[in-house]
Amino acid sequence: xxxxxxxxxxxxxxxxxxxxxxxxxxxxxxxxxxxxxxxxxxxxxxxxxxxxxxxxxxxxxxxxxxxxxxxxxxxxxxxxxxxxxxxxxxxxxxxxxxxxxxxxxxxxxx
Amino acid sequence: xxxxxxxxxxxxxxxxxxxxxxxxxxxxxxxxxxxxxxxxxxxxxxxxxxxxxxxxxxxxxxxxxxxxxxxxxxxxxxxxxxxxxxxxxxxxxxxxxxxxxxxxxxxxxxxxxxxxxxxxxxxxxxxxxxxxxxxxxxxxxxxxxxxxxxxxxxxxxxxxxxxxxxxxxxxxxxxxxxxxxxxxxxxxxxxxxxxxxxxxxxxxxxxxxxxxxxxxxxxxxxxxxxxxxxxxxxxxxxxxxxxxxxxxxxxxxxxxxxxxxxxxxxxxxxxxxxxxxxxxxxxxxxxxxxxxxxxxxxxxxxxxxxxxxxxxxxxxxxxxxxxxxxxxxxxxxxxxxxxxxxxxxxxxxxxxxxxxxxxxxxxxxxxxxxxxxx
Numbered sequence: 150x151x152x153x154x155x156x157x158x159x160x161x162x163x164x165x166x167x168x169x170x171x172x173x174x175x176x177x178x179x180x181x182x183x184x185x186x187x188x189x190x191x192x193x194x195x196x197x198x199x200x201x202x203x204x205x206x207x208x209x210x211x212x213x214x215x216x217x218x219x220x221x222x223x224x225x226x227x228x229x230x231x232x233x234x235x236x237x238x239x240x241x242x243x244x245x246x247x248x249x250x251x252x253x254x255x256x257x258x259x
Numbered sequence: 260x261x262x263x264x265x266x267x268x269x270x271x272x273x274x275x276x277x278x279x280x281x282x283x284x285x286x287x288x289x290x291x292x293x294x295x296x297x298x299x300x301x302x303x304x305x306x307x308x309x310x311x312x313x314x315x316x317x318x319x320x321x322x323x324x325x326x327x328x329x330x331x332x333x334x335x336x337x338x339x340x341x342x343x344x345x346x347x348x349x350x351x352x353x354x355x356x357x358x359x360x361x362x363x364x365x366x367x368x369x370x371x372x373x374x375x376x377x378x379x380x381x382x383x384x385x386x387x388x389x390x391x392x393x394x395x396x397x398x399x400x401x402x403x404x405x406x407x408x409x410x411x412x413x414x415x416x417x418x419x420x421x422x423x424x425x426x427x428x429x430x431x432x433x434x435x436x437x438x439x440x441x442x443x444x445x446x447x448x449x450x451x452x453x454x455x456x457x458x459x460x461x462x463x464x465x466x467x468x469x470x471x472x473x474x475x476x477x478x479x480x481x482x483x484x485x486x487x488x489x490x491x492x493x494x495x496x497x498x499x500x501x502x503x504x505x506x507x508x509x510x511x512x513x514x515x516x517x518x519x520x521x522x523x524x525x526x527x528x529x530x531x532x533x534x535x536x537x538x539x540x541x542x543x544x545x546x547x548x549x550x551x552x553x554x555x556x557x558x559x560x561x562x563x564x565x566x567x568x569x570x571x572x573x574x575x576x577x578x579x580x581x582x583x584x585x586x587x588x589x590x591x592x593x594x595x596x597x598x599x600x601x602x603x604x605x606x607x608x609x610x611x612x613x614x615x616x617x618x619x620x621x622x623x624x625x626x627x628x629x630x631x632x633x
Contacts, residue, residue, distance in 0.1 A: 170570050170578070171590035171628070175548050178633040198570040198578045198589050205588035209529060209547060 159188040166231050170198035174206050177236065181212060186240040189215075195231040203234050213237040261451035261601050264496035268453055271488035279487060280475075289487045296487075296494035303497050304436050304443065304460050312459045312477035313485035317428040317446025318348035320457030323481060324424050324442040325352055327467040328393040332422075336390025342377040342397065342407070343368040343584040346426050349395045350580065364388075374533040375405040375585045382412060386421045393422050398437045401429030401449075402568055402581045402594060403532035404541035413439035422465055432500040432599075433508065433538050441465045447493035450500040451599050456485070456493045500599065511539040511597050514610050518542050518595060521614045525621055527633075529588040540597040543568070545582070546621060548630035549591030557620045558593075563613055566594035 163180050165173035173194040180190050192203060200217075207214040216235040222228065260268075275292040277285035294308070301308040314320040325348075329339060337360065341349050353366035367385045370378050377396060386394050394416050399406040409425060416423040425440035432450025437443060442465055447456040459480055461467045467480075474482040500507070519542055522530050527547035546554070551569025558565050568579025569592040578589035597606065625631050 169576075171548055171550055171630075174590065175628055175630050175633065178548065178630070182633060196570070197576065201578060201583050201586065201589045204586065205529060205545075206547060209527065209588065 159185060161188060161190045163190060163192045165192060165194045165196075165199070166229075167195060170196050170202060172196075173199045174202050177203065177206065178210070181210070181236070181238050184238045186238055188238045190236045190238065192234040192236060193220075193231055194234070195229060199232055199234075203232075203236070207236060211241070212239050260448075260453050260492070261496045261499055261599065263499050263601070264452050264492045267495035268488050268492035271491040275487035275491060278484075292491050293485065293487045296490040299494040300458055300497055301460075303501060304445075304458070305438060306460045306462055309478055310460055310462050312461070312480035313490050314457040314459055314477070314481045315483050315485075316455055317444060317448070317457040318346065319481075320444040320446070320459040321346060321348045321424075321426050321428065322352055323469070324444045324459055324461070324467075325349060325393065325395065327461070327469050327480070328422050328424055328442060328465075329356075330470040331466040331468040332392030336392050338365050338367065338388060338390045339393050339395070340367045340369060340382070340385040340391055340421075341395035342371055342382070344371050344375055344377075344400050344402075344581045345395055345397055346401075346428065347580070349424075349426065353395075367391075371584055373585055373587065375400050375403045375531070375581065376533060376536075377407055377412065379408060379411055379415065383415045383419070386416060386419045391419075391421055393424055395424040395426065397426040397428075398430040399434065399538045400532070400581060401541065402579060403543045403585070404537040405533040406430070406434070406536050406538065409437055409439040413441075416441075422467075429541075430538055432497070432504070433511075433540055435504075442467060447489075447496060450493075450497050451602065452493035452496035453489050456489050458493075499601065503600065507600055508539040510600060514597060514606065515539060515542050515595075517614065518610065521617060525618060531582065531585060531587045542595045544593055545569075545588035546591035546593070546625075547588065548625050548628060548633055549621060550624060550628060551590060551592050553624040553627060554591060554593060554620065557624055558617075561616055561620060563609070563616075566596065568592045568594060 161180050163176045165176045177192050204214050215237050218233045220231050220233055222230045275289045277289045279290035279293050297308045297311050301311045339353050357363050357366035369382045369385050396407050396412045413423050422441035425437050425443045427437050427443050428446045431445040443460040445458045476482050522544040528544050530544045551567040552571040555567050568582045569590050570576050570578040582589045
């Protein structure tokens with residue numbers, strides 16, 4: 150794939166602020182399932198577990214975590230602090246019936 | 260608690276009720292029982308009886324171990340080093356001291372790898388900082404089962420003249436007692452003993468001093484008198500657990516191996532902790548798209564008691580610091596800790612049923628979240 154094939158409109162934002170674990174990861178996974186490879190998904194999440202779980206999801210599902218940033222509480226305190234992740238969807242192997250992927254990744258992780 | 264330890268506890272409440280400091284006959288009998296308990300545990304921990312103190316629980320013993328090393332080293336500095344997966348008794352105390360002094364460098368948390376094992380080069384770097392007075396490394400992690408490289412850690416500490424505090428709460432009774440430490444703490448519950456009894460082992464060679472006024476209690480390492488019957492029950496549990504430990508470990512390893520394979524088959528799972536160098540009786544895994552609290556409740560409904568390190572199962576809504584430090588998935592987390600054989604003689608049958616029902620239970624909680632097709 151060359152650069153011109155990466156369509157700049159392939160940008161999705163998933164606003165999962167206020168949702169508790171595991172919902173931010175589920176919203177991200179839903180977006181990624183329906184997205185073309187190369188799509189950039191920006192996830193906003195305020196749940197503290199997201200800091201660990203979104204990188205873990207990227208590792209387990211072989212997507213690229215490009216960027217993580219802490220967004221502090223807004224000056225007028227109307228918006229609480231949250232995290233912003235940028236994930237790039239990678240091509241996925243055809244989904245086999247059953248659960249082969251998980252076990253392979255699980256044994257690799259140790 | 261082991262049935263034999265409970266029987267000992269009840270009997271010892273009859274025989275050992277008196278104050279062991281008193282010189283009348285009942286007091287002397289209590290003293291003899293307490294000495295007996297101390298001798299048995301000292302022998303098991305590879306130290307001498309005067310080097311063992313009983314404290315009210317493992318975390319209290321651990322904290323006392325930390326404070327005594329810190330106080331003894333106060334002329335050299337006040338900096339403490341611990342792995343990032345230590346017991347909260349260590350981490351909260353260390354952070355508290357650093358915050359009180361308004362100096363974050365007084366408590367260093369050393370990173371671990373994805374299996375939860377301490378990074379030895381980072382440990383060495385941390386203890387080389389001038390003013391360091393102790394390092395804390397657990398024998399094994401109770402949440403994920405991974406053993407720590409104590410021999411190497413102790414070697415590094417010795418080379419730098421830093422005393423090593425070992426939290427053996429998770430492993431005593433399941434693994435052989437650690438040999439590489441300068442101070443060690445344990446909890447009787449981990450070897451099938453009663454709640455409310457911690458042991459603190461301070462070998463004579465170690466520079467350790469309890470802060471505060473001198474105490475006559477437990478060789479000066481606490482000011483809380485131990486309950487004689489509880490100490491005796493802990494010693495009885497130790498005796499029995501040590502006698503069966505090797506068989507118990509083989510049985511646990513076989514069961515955990517089956518559970519591990521079943522967990523890995525679930526798909527979208529992070530089976531966490533070292534696959535081999537681990538305690539025989541603990542298994543932890545995290546499942547994508549699963550609410551840990553919902554899964555614990557679902558398994559409980561089916562008659563299985565499991566733990567969880569997921570944020571939704573904790574009162575603080577923060578995930579387990581151990582899972583976070585390892586960089587593994589924190590949601591959908593399940594922790595299985597096998598009970599001792601004498602406590603759960605029908606365990607194999609329960610495990611068969613668990614393995615049969617687990618996929619259903621996971622599918623049910625994923626479906627609740629509309630996450631069956633991710």
